[in-house]
Amino acid sequence: MNLENSIKDVISKKMQDGTVEEIVEKELVNGVTNAVGNLFRSYGDLTKIIEEKVKSVMIPYLEKYDYSEYIIKLDSVLVEILKSSALENKRLLENFKELMIEEEADKTIKLSNIFESWKKQVAKEIETDDLDIDYDSDEPTYKNVEVSFEVIINESPSWSSIDHATVVFECEHDEKVNAEFRIIRSKDVDGEAWTITYDHPIYNINSLRHLNEFDILLMKIRQNFTKIILDDKFGEDVVTPEAMPELSYS
Known part of the structure; x- marks a missing residue:
């Protein structure tokens, strides 16, 4: 008996004793199980159908639910947080609110x-x-x-169409209040109008908690694309401090 006949003989015997049917049945069960499992996986067709049914039931229920009790509780929690917040956190919130207020911005200043x-x-x-x-x-x-x-104009190459300058506000008595910012203009497009550049640290959102009202003004000028007109390049003046002296009559 050659090899081919031996194989045929084995298959014939297994067909007769039910082994092949058992294997086919087992694999068929596995195939059906896998197919059904795939239908229920994340992107399966049955999962999508179930999701739609859940949405149709849950969304109307959630929309009609009365959340007022929870909103009141949330509001009280926020109030307590604000009361216990440090001054710098309060300033951050106030500065953020000031920046987000939509108002008609001047085209030039x-x-x-x-x-x-x-x-x-x-x-x-x-x-x-x-x-x-x-x-x-x-x-x-x-x-x-x-x-x-003072406006300090930076020299640019004769072929360049871009001018750069630095604006310096200075108080000799207290250097901590001094301020400076860089401005730029395109000779061909802007003419005599200048724009604050983006390289100032105030344009980092993380600095909001440390900004004063003047910093916020500069930020709003930049984000509103307000053009700066250099009506003067140098000037002097005096400032009267708002603080009142504590007098001693001893």
Whole structure:
């Protein structure tokens, strides 16, 4: 008996004793199990059908549910968080709110107006420990401090159509209130109008908790694409501190 006949003989015997039917049945069961399992997997057809049925039942229920009780609880939690927050966190929220308020933005702003806004910030923050007191007015105040601004134009190649400059606001009495920002213009497009560049640290959202009102002004000028008109490139003025001196009559 050759090999081919031996194979035929074995298959014939297995067919007769039911072995082949058993194997086929087993594999058929496995195949059906796998097929049904695939239907129920993440992207299976039956899973999609079930999801749609769940949505049709759950969404209307959730939409009609009264969440007022939970909103009241959430509101009270937020209030407590704000009460316990540090001042810098409160400032972060206030600055974020100020930036998000939509208002009609001016297309241009004069540098002298930006200088006036900075002077108001100086009046709020300037160090007064070493300032003399003016007793000539009805109510004694600290004496004025001198402030100035200057636009420093950076030289660019003759072939370049881009100009760069730095605006410096300076108070000799208190360097901590000094400010500077860089501006840029395209000679061919902007003419005499300048734009604040993006390389200032105030444009990092993580710095929001540390910004003052003047910083927020600069940020809004930049995000609104407001053009800066250099009506002056140098100027001087004085600022009266907002803080009132504590008088001693001893």
